[in-house]
Ligand SMILES: NC(=O)C1=CN([C@@H]2O[C@H](COP(=O)(O)OP(=O)(O)OC[C@H]3O[C@@H](n4cnc5c(N)ncnc54)[C@H](O)[C@@H]3O)[C@@H](O)[C@H]2O)C=CC1
């Protein structure tokens with residue numbers, strides 16, 4: 001069995017090695033010729049899986065994308081061909097949620113502001129939005145959710161309209177899929193008119209898809225409104241972000257909000273489980289055996305961390321400043337953008353750290369750190 005896999009997918013050898021012969025490819029430039037004799041195709045978000053790519057891949061019996069988003073896959077075409085497809089919903093939700101939370105801690109540090117007391121608006125209350133809300137609520141912030149789709153589906157949480165969210169939120173974090181049609185389409189959800197509604201001093205974070213914000217309108221808006229601060233992980237026209245926009249962002253990264261080691265491993269593992277199911281073979285590997293030990297796996301806390309101490313703790317798993325600096329040095333070419341993604345030093349999730357100290361025994365303290373995602377051990 002021939003398995004074609006994106007070279008940026010970790011643990012493919014460990015998980016799929018026993019199932020067939022693996023060929024690693026550059027997912028962005030994958031050609032139809034390369035997949036013609038494939039039985040299994042494992043991709044990431046940079047590969048357009050459509051008729052043009054797989055029309056002649058007559059042996060293809062499974063396509064998997066180790067991502068949450070599916071906008072790069074023609075799922076209808078796969079269904080017509082009867083080719084089983086899976087993505088990896090939720091695989092990197094914790095990674096994106098923690099990225100957004102850490103970015104807010106970084107902004108608070110940079111502008112010497114307390115995060116406490118701020119109201120955060122989450123647009124899109126699915127896996128990543130909910131993960132971000134979990135951290136923010138654990139930290140004690142008021143969170144407003146806007147998700148008309150979930151509201152219509154009868155989700156029992158409280159939702160507000162986008163207008164209310166924009167009017168009330170000090171920080172807005174975007175977590176929607178990119179959709180071009182329908183009454184809840186998200187393409188340019190934040191257009192010029194919407195951007196002009198932002199309250200003074202709003203922080204706007206985009207960790208979902210670049211085109212959810214009209215990037216040209218954002219440049220013009222930001223040039224007039226320096227009070228608004230931007231954290232941008234995703235860009236219109238990737239892998240070629242608009243240089244003017246990069247310069248206007250406080251933190252800029254190359255679509256790596258979901259790149260925790262745990263998140264990437266979970267993504268590959270979910271594909272492995274589904275493929276085993278499709279092939280009718282036993283999935284005998286475990287996710288936990290894949291992850292290496294973390295160098296800061298145990299941290300002693302003398303007291304409940306302050307906001308800046310929590311940032312220092314968070315920087316043990318992920319220092320956003322490093323990625324921001326690297327990105328500004330390499331984004332100017334498509335190769336630079338992709339190389340940084342390819343060579344990204346995986347960060348860990350909060351759960352990789354076990355916090356130890358008797359003073360954390362107070363249930364509220366333990367609860368807060370636990371709900372943020374850290375492990376805790378009372379000694
Ligand atoms: N930067 C990165 O590395 C990553 C980016 N993503 C992107 O983030 C997107 C969201 O991921 P998940 O939260 O896991 O997806 P999800 O499908 O679990 O949640 C998306 C939510 O957005 C809601 N939604 C749809 N249209 C909306 C609208 N007009 N207004 C408000 N809410 C709306 C949906 O009802 C759903 O609840 C993905 O589709 C993907 O494009 C996901 C993971 C990593």
Ligand SMILES: O=C(O)C(=O)[C@H](O)COP(=O)(O)O
Pocket residue numbers: 008043044045046066067068069070092255258259
């Ligand atoms: O899951 C998604 O959706 C994403 O956006 C991915 O985290 C992006 O990563 P790649 O698949 O492009 O490596």
